[in-house]
Amino acid sequence: MKENITLIGFMGTGKTSIGRRLAEKMEKNFIDVDDLIETQVGKPISMIFEEGESEFRELERKKIKSLRIKKNCVISCGGGVILKKENMEILQQISVIILLEASKETILRHIKSDGKEKRPLLNKEDPLNEIEDILRIRKPLYDGFASFRIIIDHKTIDEIVNEIMKLLGKEKK
Numbered sequence: 001m002k003e004n005i006t007l008i009g010f011m012g013t014g015k016t017s018i019g020r021r022l023a024e025k026m027e028k029n030f031i032d033v034d035d036l037i038e039t040q041v042g043k044p045i046s047m048i049f050e051e052g053e054s055e056f057r058e059l060e061r062k063k064i065k066s067l068r069i070k071k072n073c074v075i076s077c078g079g080g081v082i083l084k085k086e087n088m089e090i091l092q093q094i095s096v097i098i099l100l101e102a103s104k105e106t107i108l109r110h111i112k113s114d115g116k117e118k119r120p121l122l123n124k125e126d127p128l129n130e131i132e133d134i135l136r137i138r139k140p141l142y143d144g145f146a147s148f149r150i151i152i153d154h155k156t157i158d159e160i161v162n163e164i165m166k167l168l169g170k171e172k173k
């Protein structure tokens, strides 16, 4: 089995909190790609986005490239990581990719409780509409790159983590 696990999914699907708990339980190191970018640049993602989304995507691409040498990690990616095929080729080489899925209502609830400034792409007048529009474009990409998918609605972090661990047990060694 591949040593690393990558979590992908739309904003607000809990990739960071689930990833952190999964890493703890599986005794792996936890990597949050957005956190790495913020630490490197010394600015929050929202400020990086002020310079343009393409600036952020380039930082994200470089960060993913730097992960090629990682071992024994749970990697939590920003929701837009699937927009560059190059990112996903690297992640597929080094890890098992798990897609976290949620209804748009769950997504909206999570992003509201995190604070709307945190997600520049959804910091709009009608975020539900925005979620629908972005999801429509991204859904085939998420589906295409994932080896496994988990629906997170109405589940606790521990339930989701247990589900992931069960799924991984099914993977061919």
Ligand code: S3P
Binding pocket: 009, 010, 011, 012, 015, 034, 045, 077, 078, 079, 080, 081, 118, 119, 120, 121
């Ligand atoms: C983005 C998702 C965010 C962050 C950035 C762009 C996206 O991460 O990388 O705001 O394009 O979906 P989360 O998925 O952790 O919110």
